[in-house]
Structure formats: C-alpha cells, structure tokens
Amino acid sequence: MIHEPMSRRLVVTFAAIGVVLAVAGLIARPVNISVAVVLFLIALGSLGLAGYGVLDRLLARRQQTKTQN
Template sequence: MIYEPMSRRLVVTFAVTGGVLFVAGLIARPANITVAVVLFLVAVAVLGLAGYGVLDRFVDARKRSRRAS
C-alpha cells in the first residue's frame, strides 16, 4: 500500500466548505437554532478534516526533508 498525503486541493476544499457552513450556521441561528447547531457541528468536522490534511502534509514534508539530508 502506497501512502500519499491529502492533496492541497482537497484541504482547501474542506477549509472553504467548513467556512461556508460556519457562516450559514451564523445566518440560521436567529431563525432555527437546531439547524444552526447541526451546521456548526458539520463545520467543525469539515474544518477538522482540513486541519488533519494540513498536519498530514506538514509531517510528510518533514519526513521527505529528513530523507534528503
């Protein structure tokens, strides 16, 4: 099995989607608190995936730089 870090495009997609869901939660908050809470929870999950992807790419870059030296 060959391991590859998460692509930069996917990390950016997760980050933008999380941001959009967060803003949608802020907009939905006055009208329907249940929808807002669900949107916030999904936004946290998606932003967590983006954070994981950034960390994954960072660790992979460090491993590659250590192998090169």
C-alpha cells in the same frame, strides 16, 4: 502500503466548506437553532478534516526532507 498526503486542493475545499457552513450557521441561528447546530457540527468536522490534511502534508514534507539529507 503507500501513503500519500491529502492534496492541497482537498485541504482548501474542506476549509472553504467549513467556513461557508459556519457562516450559514450564524445566519440560521436566530431563525432555527436546530439547523444552526447541525451546520456548526458539520462545519467543525470539515475544518477538522482540513486541519488533518495540513498536518498530514507537513509531516510528509518533514519526513521527505529527512530522507533526502
């Protein structure tokens, strides 16, 4: 089984989506708290995926440098 780390573009996309949804949640908070909570939860998931992608890329890079040395 071949494992490839998440692409940089995908990590940036998840991070951007998370930030946009978090800001949308802040804007929606005074109007409708239910919508704001849903937006925050989706933003949290998206930022979590971005964090996973960053960690995955770092571990793959570290493993690659170990095999080269």
